[in-house]
Amino acid sequence: MQKLSFVFAFAALLSVTTFHSVKATAEEAASPQAQEPTDKPVEVKMEKPVENPTDATAAAPSPAPIATPAPVTEKPAEKVAEKPEEKPAEKAPEKESEKYTYGKTWRPLGQFLVGPYGTIAALPRPISYGIESKFRDMFGLSLGYGYFPKVTLSSVSLKITGWDVRLKWYPFQGAFFLGAGLGNQTLEGSSTQTVSGIPATLNITQDNAFFLPHLGWNWIWSSGFFMGMDLGVQLSMSRTTKLTSNITDPTLIASADYQKLQKDVQDKGDQVGKIPLPLLTLLKFGFFF
Numbered sequence: 001m002q003k004l005s006f007v008f009a010f011a012a013l014l015s016v017t018t019f020h021s022v023k024a025t026a027e028e029a030a031s032p033q034a035q036e037p038t039d040k041p042v043e044v045k046m047e048k049p050v051e052n053p054t055d056a057t058a059a060a061p062s063p064a065p066i067a068t069p070a071p072v073t074e075k076p077a078e079k080v081a082e083k084p085e086e087k088p089a090e091k092a093p094e095k096e097s098e099k100y101t102y103g104k105t106w107r108p109l110g111q112f113l114v115g116p117y118g119t120i121a122a123l124p125r126p127i128s129y130g131i132e133s134k135f136r137d138m139f140g141l142s143l144g145y146g147y148f149p150k151v152t153l154s155s156v157s158l159k160i161t162g163w164d165v166r167l168k169w170y171p172f173q174g175a176f177f178l179g180a181g182l183g184n185q186t187l188e189g190s191s192t193q194t195v196s197g198i199p200a201t202l203n204i205t206q207d208n209a210f211f212l213p214h215l216g217w218n219w220i221w222s223s224g225f226f227m228g229m230d231l232g233v234q235l236s237m238s239r240t241t242k243l244t245s246n247i248t249d250p251t252l253i254a255s256a257d258y259q260k261l262q263k264d265v266q267d268k269g270d271q272v273g274k275i276p277l278p279l280l281t282l283l284k285f286g287f288f289f
Helices: 002-030 053-059 256-274
Strands: 112-123 127-135 139-153 156-169 176-195 198-220 225-245 277-287
Touching (some): 156 198, 176 225, 198 256, 225 256
Antiparallel strands (some): 156 176, 198 225
């Protein structure tokens, strides 16, 4: 029994002791000092001794020299080798004879073409012939002579001859051209009538200077052969008319019938000379060298 009482007393003492230990531990944990870490180093403040300013200045170490950074040298930018500009291939110089290519291909005279020509269907002189030339396929010059063969109808006969010089401009350097010319045409006519029972023949000769605006085409083959066509008008500028007769008798020449006949022939000749004559060439052919 005594042993049992001793055990109970020891257990009660142990419980009270444990209770007080737990309570003290809880209070320490709740206090602010307990929350700070115990291992925090304690700062010890040391008072600096008052020193003489002069001594402080003398004793103060000189500031360390600031290191000056080494200058950065920039390397010059490397020049990119420029590629030389590619020039277009130069064409071989053309020969003078190759610059003008219309028509004739082989040109021994270079820029100049020249050759004979003829016509067999034209007005007012159906048959003509002459020299035709061309320079640089741009300009042309021709010199020609033509005639209308003598024809006789009833008691009247007529014959026409003439020459002209023509300048031509080929604006497209092809076949088409514009031209102008100057020339002279001679008209020879005769008429026979009876005057006072005697056959009287009057001959008239008229020289007519003319201006000749025209246009046309000269088609040229590669061989040099060419054919052409002209359209224009022949305009009279001045005329001279001359009359001759087979009558030598002064009495007959002074008669009214003869005077009337002479006046009629001269008037008709003047009228013909004043009329603008058409220029029409339907068939012209030639060859250029």
